[in-house]
Amino acid sequence: MKLALLISICILIPFKILTKKNFEPHEFELNNGLKVIVLENKRAPVIAQMLWYDFGSGVEEKGKSGLAHFMEHLMFKGTRKFPENTYSNFISRIGGTENAFTSYDYTAYYQVFPKSQIKKIMEMEADRMTNLILTKKNVEIEKKVILEERFQRIESDPSSQLDESMKSILFPNHYYGRPIIGWKHEIEQLSYEDVIKFYKENYIPNNATLILSGDIDLPTAKVYAKRFFGRIKKGDKNKQIQTINPDFKSSVFVELFHPTVKQQIWKKLYRVNSYKSSIKKGIALDIGLKILASGSASLLYEKLVNEEKKFSAIGGYFQGLAKGSGFVYFYAIPANNIGLKKIDEIINVEISRILKKGIDIKRFEIEKKKYLFDSIYEMDGILNPAQIIGESIHSGLKVNELIRWNEILEDISIQDIEKELNKFHKNKNYVLGVLDS
Amino acid sequence: MKFFVTIFFIFFSFNTEAFEFKEITTKEGIKFWFVEDKSIPLVSLSFSLNGGAVNDKKNKDGTTNLMVSLLDEGTENFSSLDYKLALKDCGAKIYFSADREKIDGTFRVVSNQLQKGFWLLQEAVNFPKFDQNEMTKVKNQIEASIKIDQSDVSTIASDMFNKHFFLDKSFSRKIKGTIKSLKNISRKDIFESYKLNFNKNGLTIGIAGDIDEQNAKKYIDYVFGDLPENAKESKINFSKLNKGEKKHNIETPQATVIFGQKGLSRTDENYFAARIANYVLGGGSFQSRLYKEVREKRGLVYSISTYLLPYKNDGLILGAFQTRNETVRETIEQVKEQWDKILNKGITKKEFSEAKTYYKGSFSRNFTNTLSIANLLKIVQYYDLGNDYFKNRERIINNIKLKQVNNVASNFFKSDELFFVVVGKLKE
Numbered sequence: 001m002k003l004a005l006l007i008s009i010c011i012l013i014p015f016k017i018l019t020k021k022n023f024e025p026h027e028f029e030l031n032n033g034l035k036v037i038v039l040e041n042k043r044a045p046v047i048a049q050m051l052w053y054d055f056g057s058g059v060e061e062k063g064k065s066g067l068a069h070f071m072e073h074l075m076f077k078g079t080r081k082f083p084e085n086t087y088s089n090f091i092s093r094i095g096g097t098e099n100a101f102t103s104y105d106y107t108a109y110y111q112v113f114p115k116s117q118i119k120k121i122m123e124m125e126a127d128r129m130t131n132l133i134l135t136k137k138n139v140e141i142e143k144k145v146i147l148e149e150r151f152q153r154i155e156s157d158p159s160s161q162l163d164e165s166m167k168s169i170l171f172p173n174h175y176y177g178r179p180i181i182g183w184k185h186e187i188e189q190l191s192y193e194d195v196i197k198f199y200k201e202n203y204i205p206n207n208a209t210l211i212l213s214g215d216i217d218l219p220t221a222k223v224y225a226k227r228f229f230g231r232i233k234k235g236d237k238n239k240q241i242q243t244i245n246p247d248f249k250s251s252v253f254v255e256l257f258h259p260t261v262k263q264q265i266w267k268k269l270y271r272v273n274s275y276k277s278s279i280k281k282g283i284a285l286d287i288g289l290k291i292l293a294s295g296s297a298s299l300l301y302e303k304l305v306n307e308e309k310k311f312s313a314i315g316g317y318f319q320g321l322a323k324g325s326g327f328v329y330f331y332a333i334p335a336n337n338i339g340l341k342k343i344d345e346i347i348n349v350e351i352s353r354i355l356k357k358g359i360d361i362k363r364f365e366i367e368k369k370k371y372l373f374d375s376i377y378e379m380d381g382i383l384n385p386a387q388i389i390g391e392s393i394h395s396g397l398k399v400n401e402l403i404r405w406n407e408i409l410e411d412i413s414i415q416d417i418e419k420e421l422n423k424f425h426k427n428k429n430y431v432l433g434v435l436d437s
Numbered sequence: 438m439k440f441f442v443t444i445f446f447i448f449f450s451f452n453t454e455a456f457e458f459k460e461i462t463t464k465e466g467i468k469f470w471f472v473e474d475k476s477i478p479l480v481s482l483s484f485s486l487n488g489g490a491v492n493d494k495k496n497k498d499g500t501t502n503l504m505v506s507l508l509d510e511g512t513e514n515f516s517s518l519d520y521k522l523a524l525k526d527c528g529a530k531i532y533f534s535a536d537r538e539k540i541d542g543t544f545r546v547v548s549n550q551l552q553k554g555f556w557l558l559q560e561a562v563n564f565p566k567f568d569q570n571e572m573t574k575v576k577n578q579i580e581a582s583i584k585i586d587q588s589d590v591s592t593i594a595s596d597m598f599n600k601h602f603f604l605d606k607s608f609s610r611k612i613k614g615t616i617k618s619l620k621n622i623s624r625k626d627i628f629e630s631y632k633l634n635f636n637k638n639g640l641t642i643g644i645a646g647d648i649d650e651q652n653a654k655k656y657i658d659y660v661f662g663d664l665p666e667n668a669k670e671s672k673i674n675f676s677k678l679n680k681g682e683k684k685h686n687i688e689t690p691q692a693t694v695i696f697g698q699k700g701l702s703r704t705d706e707n708y709f710a711a712r713i714a715n716y717v718l719g720g721g722s723f724q725s726r727l728y729k730e731v732r733e734k735r736g737l738v739y740s741i742s743t744y745l746l747p748y749k750n751d752g753l754i755l756g757a758f759q760t761r762n763e764t765v766r767e768t769i770e771q772v773k774e775q776w777d778k779i780l781n782k783g784i785t786k787k788e789f790s791e792a793k794t795y796y797k798g799s800f801s802r803n804f805t806n807t808l809s810i811a812n813l814l815k816i817v818q819y820y821d822l823g824n825d826y827f828k829n830r831e832r833i834i835n836n837i838k839l840k841q842v843n844n845v846a847s848n849f850f851k852s853d854e855l856f857f858v859v860v861g862k863l864k865e
Binding site: 041043044045046076085088089092093094095096097098112113114140141142143144145146148149151152155156157158159214258259260261262263265295296297302305306309312313333335363366367369370372373374376377379380381382383 | 474476477478479517518521522525526527528530545547550574577578580581584585587588589590687688689690691693721722723724732733734735736737738739740759760761791794795796797798799800801802804805806807808
């Protein structure tokens with residue numbers, strides 16, 4: 001992740017919730033196990049279709065990192081009925097847009113298009129779940145593309161290389177330690193046979209959720225989902241194991257020196273519980289960290305940037321959507337080069353001081369209010385709500401938990417927040433990193 | 438909490454063929470376009486002001502950008518911190534950015550917090566404090582971001598491109614400025630920049646969301662009504678552009694290449710035809726010729742695309758890709774080949790009709806959220822596309838002939854006018 005991106009994420013806040021009445025998802029399940037969620041919204045004659053698969057890089061065998069992401073690229077290569085790029089060509093021709101993404105815990109494909117085309121789009125999406133045709137040549141060329149992608153995202157960006165190292169250390173016994181895109185040397189070894197095997201084992205209807213958002217009603221969704229996805233045969237779902245990472249007994253730090261780096265950047269990555277283990281504690285930690293470190297009105301920013309001028313920026317956020325552990329990311333840009341441990345000490349001293357003094361009730365109320373307001377913004381669109389639901393349920397949450405999210409929020413007190421922040425402050429499962437020249 | 442609002446999606450819907458907006462003039466004489474949309478309790482305002490970074494004084498590059506970055510850092514009635522907390526407290530988001538020929542702003546607020554939200558916007562627009570301490574703080578942040586950019590290959594490439602592509606060096610300057618130029622900017626310069634940009638007559642406004650006409654009028658006057666009328670339009674003319682190639686060596690496993698040539702202004706009668714040609718050449722994501730030839734067939738890149746960058750009086754066509762150092766030459770040759778092909782042979786009937794249906798179908802995607810509606814209302818006004826544009830757009834597209842597109846392509850995509858910047862580890 002680039003720092004610029006990281007900063008913008010800190011400002012935008014990575015995960016926002018849905019207010020109680022903002023959405024009414026309807027759910028049903030086909031006989032073959034495909035789950036369907038419909039979010040009707042007739043604002044514009046447009047539909048967003050997302051097909052979420054309940055696996056990401058986490059299902060890859062040891063030694064085959066990058067396979068899930070590789071497969072995602074290959075899903076655009078066509079089927080017998082819709083060869084080569086018939087599907088993509090159709091989407092463009094009707095003025096639609098499409099893409100796909102792979103994460104640790106999920107893989108998703110989406111299209112946004114005029115509503116009149118839903119039949120054809122759904123037919124083609126269903127078709128590539130089982131009827132993909134791949135040639136060895138496809139696989140070899142696409143491997144080159146993926147290596148270019150890895151070079152673009154990671155090899156030519158020192159900051160991303162540092163992130164990759166820090167994650168691999170923080171999660172020594174879990175797939176979150178392995179890059180989604182794959183290690184370069186392992187991508188190079190992935191074969192046609194690996195791809196075919198991966199496709200057959202994982203691309204099955206009982207491993208997927210179809211989310212339809214926009215100008216589509218439930219009866220229509222039922223008819224088409226049944227017609228196009230209903231005929232696909234159920235498969236055997238791989239049981240995925242969540243291994244637990246050991247608690248750190250030693251402190252760990254990573255330094256990355258690169259000749260092109262002109263600005264020292266400090267980072268700290270913590271392993272923490274995800275929403276899956278407790279939504280309430282997760283929200284409390286999220287709000288607490290927002291008060292502490294999100295944006296230029298945060299407590300750390302106020303003291304260390306505005307007042308003491310030790311840093312030109314500082315920030316942090318919680319990512320709690322995960323089947324395994326979540327993480328907290330902190331970064332700081334020191335005004336003058338200081339050592340990595342010294343930076344950590346300055347920030348720790350300040351957090352201790354803040355927690356000892358206690359959080360101001362006004363700050364707490366403002367941040368809680370903002371949390372609710374932000375959930376309205378999240379509903380302004382059709383792809384975004386589908387994205388939030390998809391990501392949440394593929395991180396181990398249930399739809400009814402999302403509907404109840406703001407009720408849980410209402411229950412959270414300032415004591416809950418202080419408790420979570422204190423626990424976080426004592427957390428020894430972290431990696432320190434610095435980028436320097 | 439009392440802000441809870443039930444949202445009924447079903448009561449409101451757009452028919453894009455008959456997209457209805459209102460053209461309104463306020464008491465203070467400010468014109469704006471407006472769509473009332475109660476489907477979600479939010480209001481989005483999108484506006485621009487004539488001026489922009491072309492007006493930065495010599496050796497003071499980055500002035501306009503610094504000025505807009507300071508607008509939410511405190512006003513006469515709010516300290517920087519109080520201002521930011523007040524924004525959070527009413528669910529408002531304010532964002533300003535500097536462009537070459539204008540500055541842009543967006544403002545969004547939850548609709549039962551209009552009064553508070555517009556108050557905060559009004560403060561930023563009319564009474565920014567440009568406090569010396571805040572200025573130092575923001576300068577330090579921009580300086581850090583410039584240093585971070587210096588190790589980012591794609592930013593190095595785009596700086597190199599701007600430096601060498603524009604022979605009129607006023608366009609080579611960085612909107613952000615340089616570490617050196619930032620030091621030269623005084624508080625007085627910031628006030629001057631503010632005065633140059635914030636004028637009633639240079640305003641373009643689009644507003645959409647859960648607000649009625651009376652309130653929209655009232656708040657627009659409240660925010661912008663007291664601004665003076667001293668705006669001058671910044672006319673951009675990229676008269677002299679470089680061609681050929683410029684290389685810059687750095688230690689990296691993958692090179693970044695940026696290329697470009699002269700384009701068309703948004704108001705050019707051939708603009709839409711050029712847009713169709715560009716869609717086929719490199720703009721149409723997975724369908725473009727460059728994507729198919731360079732990525733799909735040869736696996737040379739992860740991404741490659743071209744786009745038109747239009748200004749009011751002139752324009753550019755730009756493109757970029759990243760590829761391994763060893764394959765830079767091959768990929769550049771591919772780009773030139775596609776440039777020659779479209780110039781000599783034009784586009785096929787099939788490509789032509791698919792590009793047209795793309796542009797017709799894609800328009801409705803703009804109507805799925807309030808901010809994109811407000812932006813659209815602003816852009817159509819900004820480029821003077823006419824208040825019948827929404828009605829005419831489909832007809833404009835239908836009336837374009839293949840011959841016209843191919844004529845434009847044959848006058849336009851001249852590979853010997855292309856300029857490439859290559860940043861990578863190069864043996865040649």
